[in-house]
Amino acid sequence: MKEYDQIVKLADEALEIADQRTEHIDKEKESIEESEKEFKNVAGIIEEIKDAELKQQAIQLQSTMEERYQIHGELYKNYKQGLQYDKELYEMLKDKELSFEKLEEQINKVNQVYETVLNKNQEFNEKTDQYNKEKMDFYKKAGIEVSTEDKK
Numbered sequence: 001m002k003e004y005d006q007i008v009k010l011a012d013e014a015l016e017i018a019d020q021r022t023e024h025i026d027k028e029k030e031s032i033e034e035s036e037k038e039f040k041n042v043a044g045i046i047e048e049i050k051d052a053e054l055k056q057q058a059i060q061l062q063s064t065m066e067e068r069y070q071i072h073g074e075l076y077k078n079y080k081q082g083l084q085y086d087k088e089l090y091e092m093l094k095d096k097e098l099s100f101e102k103l104e105e106q107i108n109k110v111n112q113v114y115e116t117v118l119n120k121n122q123e124f125n126e127k128t129d130q131y132n133k134e135k136m137d138f139y140k141k142a143g144i145e146v147s148t149e150d151k152k
């Protein structure tokens with residue numbers, strides 16, 4: 001009985017942490033959505049660019065950022081699904097009648113969704129790196145001075 005009480009206590013703690021993770025990811029999503037809303041203003045600015053090559057670079061930069069937003073949306077959706085599966089797992093652990101098969105099935109669901117999350121996170125990070133490189137190339141071509149500080 002003592003072991004079961006410990007499992008319930010740890011499962012309840014894990015549920016609280018899952019709720020905190022939900023709050024954090026929701027705040028991040030809100031921030032990304034605000035950024036996306038502001039970024040929509042770029043289209044009008046791009047139209048004003050006279051230099052054809054620079055305009056094309058700006059269009060590519062805009063496209064990369066839009067892809068980045070789309071990837072983040074997928075990352076968010078999968079992460080939220082993972083949190084839901086986590087919570088289901090933690091609730092299952094409190095069930096004295098839990099079968100090994102049900103536990104294994106739930107763990108497999110959790111692992112699969114987090115594998116997708118890791119892949120989407122990698123994709124998002126790569127798209128962010130691509131955007132930052134394209135942005136610096138654009139600034140250079142446009143003659144915009146930008147100081148970049150290497151943190152060492």
